[in-house]
Amino acid sequence: MKPFPRSPSLAAWLILMVMSSVLLALAGTTVLIDRFARKHAEERAHQHLDQVADKFRDALDHGMARQVAAVQLLAELPALLRADDPAHARAALDAMRHREPEIAWIGLAAADGKVLAANDGLLEGADVSKRPWFQGGKSTLFLGDVHAAVLLAKLLPQAPEPWRFVDISLPVAANPGSVLGVHLSWTWAAALKRDLLDPTLRNDGAQAFVLDRQGAVLLGPPDVKAPDGAAADQFTAVSPSRGHGGFSGLGWQVVVQQPREVAMADYLLLRRQLMGVAGAVLLLFVPLAWALARKLARPLTVLADSIGQNQHLGDRPLPRLAGFAEAEVLSTALNELVERQREHNNTLQELNASLDQRVRDRTAALNLALQGEALNLQRMQNIANSVPAQIAHFDADGHCLFANQAALRLAGLPPERSGMLRLVDLLGDPVPPALLPMASSATTLPQTLRVQHARVVGDDTWHSEVHWLPDGEHGVGAAGGRPGHYLVSFDVSQLKEVELRLQQLSRADALTGLPNRRQFDEHMRASLARERRTGRGLGVVYLDLDHFKRINDTLGHAGGDEVLKTFAQRVGSVIRATDLLARVGGDEFVLVCEGVANPEQMQVLADKVLTAVRAPLRLQNQQVLLSTSMGSALMQDGESVDHLLARADAALYRAKQAGRNGHQFAAADEPVTPTAPPVAQWAATQVMTLAA
Numbered sequence: 001m002k003p004f005p006r007s008p009s010l011a012a013w014l015i016l017m018v019m020s021s022v023l024l025a026l027a028g029t030t031v032l033i034d035r036f037a038r039k040h041a042e043e044r045a046h047q048h049l050d051q052v053a054d055k056f057r058d059a060l061d062h063g064m065a066r067q068v069a070a071v072q073l074l075a076e077l078p079a080l081l082r083a084d085d086p087a088h089a090r091a092a093l094d095a096m097r098h099r100e101p102e103i104a105w106i107g108l109a110a111a112d113g114k115v116l117a118a119n120d121g122l123l124e125g126a127d128v129s130k131r132p133w134f135q136g137g138k139s140t141l142f143l144g145d146v147h148a149a150v151l152l153a154k155l156l157p158q159a160p161e162p163w164r165f166v167d168i169s170l171p172v173a174a175n176p177g178s179v180l181g182v183h184l185s186w187t188w189a190a191a192l193k194r195d196l197l198d199p200t201l202r203n204d205g206a207q208a209f210v211l212d213r214q215g216a217v218l219l220g221p222p223d224v225k226a227p228d229g230a231a232a233d234q235f236t237a238v239s240p241s242r243g244h245g246g247f248s249g250l251g252w253q254v255v256v257q258q259p260r261e262v263a264m265a266d267y268l269l270l271r272r273q274l275m276g277v278a279g280a281v282l283l284l285f286v287p288l289a290w291a292l293a294r295k296l297a298r299p300l301t302v303l304a305d306s307i308g309q310n311q312h313l314g315d316r317p318l319p320r321l322a323g324f325a326e327a328e329v330l331s332t333a334l335n336e337l338v339e340r341q342r343e344h345n346n347t348l349q350e351l352n353a354s355l356d357q358r359v360r361d362r363t364a365a366l367n368l369a370l371q372g373e374a375l376n377l378q379r380m381q382n383i384a385n386s387v388p389a390q391i392a393h394f395d396a397d398g399h400c401l402f403a404n405q406a407a408l409r410l411a412g413l414p415p416e417r418s419g420m421l422r423l424v425d426l427l428g429d430p431v432p433p434a435l436l437p438m439a440s441s442a443t444t445l446p447q448t449l450r451v452q453h454a455r456v457v458g459d460d461t462w463h464s465e466v467h468w469l470p471d472g473e474h475g476v477g478a479a480g481g482r483p484g485h486y487l488v489s490f491d492v493s494q495l496k497e498v499e500l501r502l503q504q505l506s507r508a509d510a511l512t513g514l515p516n517r518r519q520f521d522e523h524m525r526a527s528l529a530r531e532r533r534t535g536r537g538l539g540v541v542y543l544d545l546d547h548f549k550r551i552n553d554t555l556g557h558a559g560g561d562e563v564l565k566t567f568a569q570r571v572g573s574v575i576r577a578t579d580l581l582a583r584v585g586g587d588e589f590v591l592v593c594e595g596v597a598n599p600e601q602m603q604v605l606a607d608k609v610l611t612a613v614r615a616p617l618r619l620q621n622q623q624v625l626l627s628t629s630m631g632s633a634l635m636q637d638g639e640s641v642d643h644l645l646a647r648a649d650a651a652l653y654r655a656k657q658a659g660r661n662g663h664q665f666a667a668a669d670e671p672v673t674p675t676a677p678p679v680a681q682w683a684a685t686q687v688m689t690l691a692a
């Protein structure tokens with residue numbers, strides 16, 4: 001069984017699930033609260049800044065409106081600003097100056113722009129006709145935006161900051177053409193800011209600015225640039241001046257800026273607290289989740305550990321699980337399964353034991369059978385190897401499956417070779433014609449054959465008798481139902497030699513080795529056929545040793561034999577290779593001569609023979625005189641061999657009669673004796689004479 005997969009445990013999954021849920025819930029809640037709190041904090045911060053900015057703007061507008069109203073009231077009182085009474089007018093202006101400390105200068109200018117009266121007599125007599133406030137205030141109420149002091153800069157007492165004024169001017173009703181001008185010190189706005197706004201700004205960590213309509217800073221913290229409404233780290237409230245009462249506004253804007261970090265301090269604190277609470281909840285839930293997961297997973301963990309130790313259910317009871325209902329059900333079911341498994345295992349073990357025993361028994365029996373078979377096979381091979389014959393077995397495809405050592409030795413193959421040999425490997429090339437079809441396939445000739453086979457091995461010719469035996473005939477059969485064949489080959493070389501020798505002996509004279517009568521007859525027939533074909537002539541000579549009986553009587557039979565052999569050698573030495581000398585009786589010989597056409601040629605041959613035979617012979621310390629009588633005949637047209645021989649024999653008879661040691665040629669009409677050979681008849685009546 002393959003090992004259990006190493007997946008995360010159930011407890012790990014439960015912890016992961018609980019922690020994921022808690023994390024998700026916490027994260028969701030925290031994000032919601034955070035978004036709500038941040039939005040709320042931003043709205044509140046903006047609202048607060050707007051209120052501060054609006055409050056300061058309103059203070060500026062109301063302050064300016066009040067100054068304008070005071071100046072208008074002064075200008076409309078005819079008794080106060082009389083052009084012909086500058087001192088009176090100066091008194092009124094001084095009173096006004098003292099009543100409104102924000103006024104830095106207040107004066108009455110005549111229609112030509114010459115200052116008639118001013119507080120503290122400042123600039124009286126000076127020409128202000130070119131000043132914007134004079135020009136603007138000639139016809140109606142003029143409001144001039146904040147600007148630096150020009151004429152008054154040197155006349156007014158030194159202040160920490162350069163003098164800057166807001167101008168208010170308007171025509172004086174009692175003196176047509178004259179203009180009442182007021183320079184409000186801009187320090188008024190700074191004081192207003194300081195009194196009204198700075199405590200709040202300090203608490204909020206904010207800064208307030210007053211910008212003119214071009215955006216230049218009219219009032220603000222020293223050394224601070226104009227505020228950037230788009231700064232991401234700042235909350236900005238802008239409150240444009242709307243004017244109030246007689247003050248129609250100069251396009252001022254009150255800008256209040258508060259660092260985002262300061263404005264959102266409460267929110268940031270809340271967020272930190274939220275994170276802290278979330279962290280605490282998480283810390284609390286980790287052990288809680290772990291404990292809960294452990295408790296939930298414990299039954300299954302115990303079960304899994306028990307199964308895992310055995311890597312399978314095994315057959316031991318599993319622990320009983322408790323904790324929750326499903327675990328108990330699972331535990332019970334698994335234990336039932338284990339019990340069944342145990343029973344199955346027992347059954348299987350019993351079956352295995354029985355099967356093992358049966359396999360062992362069968363294997364032992366098979367081994368015994370195989371050993372017996374191997375022994376039998378070995379015996380058969382030993383027998384086959386010891387038999388003096390070549391034995392081989394071929395399958396249906398002509399492959400040699402077995403060859404005994406004699407067969408392999410003859411084929412010049414090593415003893416272990418057998419497979420894939422073919423008939424030609426064992427019998428040599430060429431195989432016997434009768435077995436040719438089986439040289440390539442053994443199936444074509446299923447019958448039993450016996451053939452003679454001669455095989456040249458080196459200098460020797462090995463004769464064998466080959467038996468070709470189909471398997472089927474012997475009941476052996478072959479794999480696949482196609483019978484193979486046995487080849488059994490016996491060495492018959494010696495037999496052949498004896499046979500040849502016998503054959504030779506049957507055709508030769510045992511004493512002289514010359515062809516005997518049988519061979520003579522065969523040769524005579526062949527010569528006759530040749531003569532008839534060529535017409536070159538054919539002659540026969542009968543030869544008979546003279547007085548041989550006497551030689552026998554004198555030298556004994558053995559001496560006679562020696563004489564006969566000597567005679568045969570001497571005659572054989574003078575005849576042509578194409579001539580045949582045969583011994584046809586005791587001391588009778590026949591010479592067959594081809595190519596002899598006339599009696600003269602026959603006589604020449606006879607003379608050579610006579611001369612050779614007469615040569616001295618010493619035998620048994622005796623001088624032996626040999627001579628022969630010869631009768632010859634030439635083949636006549638249409639003559640039979642018997643008649644030819646009969647004529648030659650008759651001529652021999654005449655030679656004997658003529659005193660022996662000579663030659664007689666048979667006439668064409670030579671009388672012949674039809675019954676017995678004349679020589680034999682004659683010889684029986686002669687007396688041998690032997691010259692010592």
Ligand SMILES: Nc1nc2c(ncn2[C@@H]2O[C@H](COP(=O)(O)OP(=O)(O)OP(=O)(O)O)[C@@H](O)[C@H]2O)c(=O)[nH]1
Binds near residue numbers: 545660
């Ligand atoms: N030694 C020996 N003698 C033989 C053999 N065959 C026959 N003879 C003898 O040869 C003799 C032949 O004698 P004949 O031819 O009858 O007479 P011959 O003495 O030769 O007298 P002519 O022929 O008239 O001269 C006989 O005595 C035979 O016994 C043989 O193989 N060996």
